[in-house]
Amino acid sequence: xxxxxxxxxxxxxxxxxxxxxxxxxxxxxxxxxxxxxxxxxxxxxxxxxxxxxxxxxxxxxxxxxxxxxxxxxxxxxxxxxxxxxxxxxxxxxxxxxxxxxxxxxxxxxxxxxxxxxxxxx
Amino acid sequence: xxxxxxxxxxxxxxxxxxxxxxxxxxxxxxxxxxxxxxxxxxxxxxxxxxxxxxxxxxxxxxxxxxxxxxxxxxxxxxxxxxxxxxxxxxxxxxxxxxxxxxxxxxxxxxxxxxxxxxxxxxxxxxxxxxxxxxxxxxxxxxxxxxxxxxxxxxxxxxxxxxxxxxxxxxxxxxxxxxxxxxxxxxxxxxxxxxxxxxxxxxxxxxxxxxxxxxxxxxxxxxxxxxxxxxxxxxxxxxxxxxxxxxxxxxxxxxxxxxxxxxxxxxxxxxxxxxxxxxxxxxxxxxxxxxxxxxxxxxxxxxxxxxxxxxxxxxxxxxxxxxxxxxxxxxxxxxxxxxxxxxxxxxxxxxxxxxxxxxx
Amino acid sequence: xxxxxxxxxxxxxxxxxxxxxxxxxxxxxxxxxxxxxxxxxxxxxxxxxxxxxxxxxxxxxxxxxxxxxxxxxxxxxxxxxxxxxxxxxxxxxxxxxxxxxxxxxxxxxxxxxxxxxxxxxxxxxxxxxxxxxxxxxxxxxxxxxxxxxxxxxxxxxxxxxxxxxxxxxxxxxxxxxxx
Numbered sequence: 001x002x003x004x005x006x007x008x009x010x011x012x013x014x015x016x017x018x019x020x021x022x023x024x025x026x027x028x029x030x031x032x033x034x035x036x037x038x039x040x041x042x043x044x045x046x047x048x049x050x051x052x053x054x055x056x057x058x059x060x061x062x063x064x065x066x067x068x069x070x071x072x073x074x075x076x077x078x079x080x081x082x083x084x085x086x087x088x089x090x091x092x093x094x095x096x097x098x099x100x101x102x103x104x105x106x107x108x109x110x111x112x113x114x115x116x117x118x119x120x121x
Numbered sequence: 122x123x124x125x126x127x128x129x130x131x132x133x134x135x136x137x138x139x140x141x142x143x144x145x146x147x148x149x150x151x152x153x154x155x156x157x158x159x160x161x162x163x164x165x166x167x168x169x170x171x172x173x174x175x176x177x178x179x180x181x182x183x184x185x186x187x188x189x190x191x192x193x194x195x196x197x198x199x200x201x202x203x204x205x206x207x208x209x210x211x212x213x214x215x216x217x218x219x220x221x222x223x224x225x226x227x228x229x230x231x232x233x234x235x236x237x238x239x240x241x242x243x244x245x246x247x248x249x250x251x252x253x254x255x256x257x258x259x260x261x262x263x264x265x266x267x268x269x270x271x272x273x274x275x276x277x278x279x280x281x282x283x284x285x286x287x288x289x290x291x292x293x294x295x296x297x298x299x300x301x302x303x304x305x306x307x308x309x310x311x312x313x314x315x316x317x318x319x320x321x322x323x324x325x326x327x328x329x330x331x332x333x334x335x336x337x338x339x340x341x342x343x344x345x346x347x348x349x350x351x352x353x354x355x356x357x358x359x360x361x362x363x364x365x366x367x368x369x370x371x372x373x374x375x376x377x378x379x380x381x382x383x384x385x386x387x388x389x390x391x392x393x394x395x396x397x398x399x400x401x402x403x404x405x406x407x408x409x410x411x412x413x414x415x416x417x418x419x420x421x422x423x424x425x426x427x428x429x430x431x432x433x434x435x436x437x438x439x440x441x442x443x444x445x446x447x448x449x450x451x452x453x454x455x456x457x458x459x460x461x462x463x464x465x466x467x468x469x470x471x472x473x474x475x476x477x478x479x480x
Numbered sequence: 481x482x483x484x485x486x487x488x489x490x491x492x493x494x495x496x497x498x499x500x501x502x503x504x505x506x507x508x509x510x511x512x513x514x515x516x517x518x519x520x521x522x523x524x525x526x527x528x529x530x531x532x533x534x535x536x537x538x539x540x541x542x543x544x545x546x547x548x549x550x551x552x553x554x555x556x557x558x559x560x561x562x563x564x565x566x567x568x569x570x571x572x573x574x575x576x577x578x579x580x581x582x583x584x585x586x587x588x589x590x591x592x593x594x595x596x597x598x599x600x601x602x603x604x605x606x607x608x609x610x611x612x613x614x615x616x617x618x619x620x621x622x623x624x625x626x627x628x629x630x631x632x633x634x635x636x637x638x639x640x641x642x643x644x645x646x647x648x649x650x651x652x653x654x655x656x657x658x659x
């Protein structure tokens with residue numbers, strides 16, 4: 001079973017996603033993980049038996065570009081990452097603006113100690 | 122000039138018991154756009170992985186969904202075992218595959234029943250569910266639960282099935298095949314059912330691929346992909362291939378699911394004849410440290426499990442991308458241009474599981 | 481090609497009309513449960529040693545064990561019948577049994593109190609080789625073994641009298657003695 005995880009820079013994401021789409025890969029999954037005060041974004045692509053994950057490390061408060069321009073189906077999972085983790089994702093074509101889930105807490109899965117900055121944002 | 126109006130659909134709607142809300146933008150009777158809105162049943166089960174140790178979490182993972190419950194438990198166990206490099210005994214792998222395929226049969230029969238119900242064909246709905254009950258009885262006898270089995274464990278399975286019971290299951294499956302025949306004929310050949318399903322909600326292969334459709338939804342549009350072929354559990358030893366159709370309409374999706382039930386029967390017969398003896402679980406030492414992505418083919422489509430351990434007994438992150446999450450974008454494509462009266466049926470044909478999606 | 485067949489389902493309907501019902505006549509007839517049914521948890525309280533392993537390993541936290549008052553309580557409406565407690569119980573005094581919990585309007589705790597009994601604590605004998613297996617197995621880390629200084633120490637206040645150490649000892653040198 002192949003599960004490669006490639007660490008890439010934030011700036012390369014769009015270009016690599018376009019490349020993947022041209023090569024016929026399907027966007028399978030987007031996942032955010034909170035690591036200390038920062039985030040890790042994983043974009044998994046699948047082509048038949050191959051699976052490849054692009055990994056980007058984000059600094060706190062660092063925004064990331066949305067993939068919805070290339071893969072429109074990314075909107076649900078990007079909204080989820082933004083809402084549950086507080087990742088700042090820019091230019092989602094269908095942005096729910098933290099109204100996807102009916103939850104009281106802002107970014108419940110996000111960094112614990114320092115939740116204050118999210119309320120300002 | 123057609124009159125534009127917006128009609129809210131759901132979250133409570135007779136066609137499916139789960140809460141999904143859609144804002145349907147209509148021009149006269151034709152849907153021009155659908156804006157989905159979920160989030161009524163978010164339970165934060167992924168977060169729970171940080172407070173329940175990794176062996177306990179199997180039981181939580183199972184309870185993500187009522188229908189694919191075994192699959193979610195299996196996916197979670199497979200991913201943790203992959204991280205911890207545990208070699209699961211062969212018999213346990215076969216037993217897992219057995220329960221997984223039975224789950225597929227019961228999920229597809231449930232869906233067929235719901236489809237018949239959406240068409241207003243109550244008698245067919247009843248017959249499908251009657252047949253499904255036989256699978257649930259097998260579950261009850263082998264695991265002790267009808268829906269939630271709690272037989273998976275990191276390192277194997279908890280309960281064994283003896284030879285006489287396996288033989289009995291084999292006989293029940295042959296009986297079911299005979300009983301399925303008239304139901305299948307009705308779905309595929311009856312004029313009334315046909316006129317409701319044929320040519321409705323056509324999803325082309327390109328559309329399906331770009332929108333990220335998975336499972337029977339993708340295979341009905343001609344995408345030749347089944348993640349069982351990646352060879353988890355005992356699938357590497359078994360003989361099968363993806364079942365596809367080319368039409369991409371509701372009829373094709375129904376046909377693919379029916380054919381998958383028949384395929385599952387065949388896989389199960391082969392599996393029962395091949396099942397090896399031996400242990401059903403291995404002791405697990407230590408804690409998971411590392412990460413991995415695993416694909417499992419659920420009845421509804423491909424699900425992706427991500428596990429990240431940090432060397433303690435609590436995992437850092439467990440992510441579950443359910444098939445419905447992937448199937449909602451193609452569903453929106455289907456809805457564009459359809460009649461208002463067809464909306465419930467089209468939503469149903471993706472086999473949505475909203476509480477799975479929100480976890 | 482649309483099919484032109486009609487009355488495909490009629491045979492099935494007629495068969496259904498003439499056959500006996502497949503459902504159980506439940507309130508009039510007793511419901512049948514399978515042998516492996518996971519219905520509710522029962523406890524043989526005399527065997528329980530209040531080790532709290534079941535409470536620690538309960539995913540919905542339905543079990544509470546009080547070691548001071550020797551009680552074992554379960555909220556049957558929180559219990560999800562996963563059977564994990566049965567798996568971890570070192571004394572095998574928990575069992576998964578048939579039959580469901582009766583419905584109620586309130587969630588209540590069901591408490592079982594253990595009759596007083598003399599507690600036994602482990603003591604290593606002379607043939608001890610200080611292998612440390614007992615310390616590894618102890619659910620409460622109450623045993624401390626130092627191979628170099630040949631010490632075998634027990635923290636009495638942490639011991640839950642589960643006898644696991646005596647069971648795993650390869651030299652069979654651990655004896656359970658009354659305090």
